[in-house]
Amino acid sequence: MTRVADRYRLVDQLGVGRSSMVWRAYDDVLGREVAVKVLSPEVAQRARLLDRIRAAGRLRDRFVAEVYDVGETEAGLPFVVMELVPGRSLGSLLAEGELSHPTAVTVGAQVAAALAAAHARRGAH
Known part of the structure; x- marks a missing residue:
């Protein structure tokens, strides 16, 4: 799979887990970089998945990546297109060891x- 929905060109894989793969991608229609999360078949089977994605799409907060699009791949797997946020993942920071106290406080406050914001919209992750 190198393209999703004939619009998003997958550039490189940013992360993989049990529930999804996340790709840096290029939106050929709007001419911008995005993140494309393709959900695994196991997660795709879960009830209320679409409701959660829609709730995330309505959420606006400076500490939440914006959702741009949702759909299904040619293989029938759900995908979510989101704002590509620059920087390192929390997982990569933690892989290097404990966070400093100031960094941990900052990350905790952002989470x-x-x-x-999610609770205010009646939808928590």
């Missing part, structure tokens, strides 16, 4: 702000 708390994102959760507060």
Whole structure:
């Protein structure tokens, strides 16, 4: 799979887990870089998945990546197109060892702000 929905050109894989693969991609229609998360078949079977994706798409907060699009790949797997946020993942930071106290406090505050925004919209992750 090198393209999704005849619009998103997958450039390189940013991460992989049990539930999904995340790709840096290029949106050929709008001419910008995006993140494309392709969900695994196991996750795709879960109930209420589309409701969660729609709730995330309505969420606006500076600590939450914006959702641009949703759909299904040619293989029938759900995908979500999101804002590509520059920087390193929390997982890569933690792989290097413990976070410094100031960094841990900053990350914790950002996660708390994102959760507060989700709760305010009645939809928590």
